Amino acid sequence: SGEKANEDLYVVKIEEPNKSLSGSEASEDQPSTEKRSLESQNNSKDSPTSCSVSETPTSPQSESTSVYKPPDLNRNITEIFGKLINIYRALGDDRRSFSYYKAIPVIEKFPTKIESVDQLKHLPGIGKSLTDHIQEIVTTGKLSKLEHFETDEKVRTISLFGEVWGIGPATALKLFERGHRTLEDLKNEESLTHAQKLGLKYF
Template sequence: MQKGCLDGARVFLCPEGVGGKRRALFAAAVARLGGRLAPHPRGATHLVLEEPPGPDGPHPDGPDTFVVSNRWLSECIKQEQKVDEREFQFASRPSKRAAPQTMPSDAAEAKVSRPDSVDEEAAQEDSAPNSVVIRELKRLATAYRNSGDQWRNFAYTKAISAIECHKKPIRSYEEALALPGLGEKMASKVWELLQTGQLKKTEELCQTEEARVLALFNKVWGVGPTTAQNWFALGFRTLQDLHNKASLSRQQSIGLRYFEEINTKIPREEVEAVTETIRVAATKLEPDVWLETCGSFRRGKQLCGDIDVVISLPIESKGFLQRLLALLKDCNFIIEDLSGSSDRSHKFLGICQPAAGIHRRLDLFVVPWKERACALVHYTGSGHFNRSLRRLAIKKNMVLSEHSLVAADGSLVPTDSENDVFNALGVQFRAPIDREHALEVVENIS
């Protein structure tokens, strides 16, 4: 590396969007190249940011200050010399007096109130031994999912799961290659990240206009990769474009209307309050009702994307879900129905408005009593874990679903509890908090 190529440079590394470990890599590189870290934007010669600065973001102290993407610093590291800032320069920041939006902001993340638990969870992610690698691979996995490339999305998420389970820093290409689910190409990407703090593939795939627009459109409830790509091909670029020009389904219109709120993570305390509201209403109808909040909440996450509640009754009560929904709608708790629930439906997908006032995504599943255990396993997740259980069942000539565990002769395996499901598959019981990753990643199952 050419020492001294950043002599005289005072570099401010904006912490927004950059994890602690990745920032430490950049800071060390600045020092090795002869530059100095600026503790504040004032007096800095270079402001290095992950994203273009917003109205309240850091801004240059004068006309000679460069406001550049952190790709500029990565290129300096890769090329071992100072590269031209102009190729990586952000435009001037927008004025705070810009006209107000009539639609939700087109920012990738919602701007509704940010609970303290968001910062706590981000800090936990940054403290993971391989957080830089995990964060960048997640960006790629999301980009592939948004473009409809499910195979590559699956390959990246599988690799991410293995790296998350590796509880020590990866020190070499060979160490990465030895992890389950990582081939030579993936191990090379991991090693590139560890050496430079950046991945060329991420920049190629995630920094294009198409990638940014697809990421935005895929966050609208009811929109998948194909629809998002069609909208991009039609020239739509913002949420306002969708509102003004796109032909939207009823569900997509609702998803667009509540875009920012339902894309805001839900703290555990709020999930608990929503569950209690549903429990009170359900017990008014059927005192013996059983219900469990599943999904990421049951897996112990501090923040949840939506609220999944599984409900069951010892004795079947026809029309129970419809009566429960009517009760919750009468008190203005349930606001929108996204699933078009019929009188015979046992599933509700919709939007509720808790006392906190923010609209939240809510899913209710009413299952037969005898299916309760398999449903609990399924709706708890994670997706990785469920797929690994189903693969294991197939190897044992069984079939596992959210409804039942079926033996090779077609008979139902008795499953009165989650323990029964695990025992029948010959695998040790895993508490919900330990179901984030596939069985193959953490246990010797071939």
């Protein structure tokens, strides 16, 4: 029995290294989960797919687009019409003032230089009277009606008074008929309201 026990012990001594060896082999052949996770992370860093940068093409609609504004090629006409608007407003003639007011944006948007009234056919807001004015401006570079207004004392005075805050065309005409010709004359006018006097003071 002693030999058997010794054999058993011997066997045990022989088998234990085998168990430890198999355990060592298992640890070498089967990496731990943590080691596999680390290698997976390293592989993902070295993988070309992880380094690829996705580029999103810019949509043309996302880019801001500026609104096209045609050049004012006919400023020689629109500037004269603008002066006539102010004159007719000062004279209290809203109908004629509005006709020039409607014509200006049509002329401003015209794509080419106006050199003949034939180019204005079928344009909205351009009647015979305005067509004649445009023809004169294109031909001579000026408008006789405007020159007449600018040299007319009545028109010039009423336009000046109408620029004062609180004084409209009707009041400006009355002030002219009372003999006033300059802003200095208005300082002694007793009929002016408090608002009109303030407008004259800070003009």
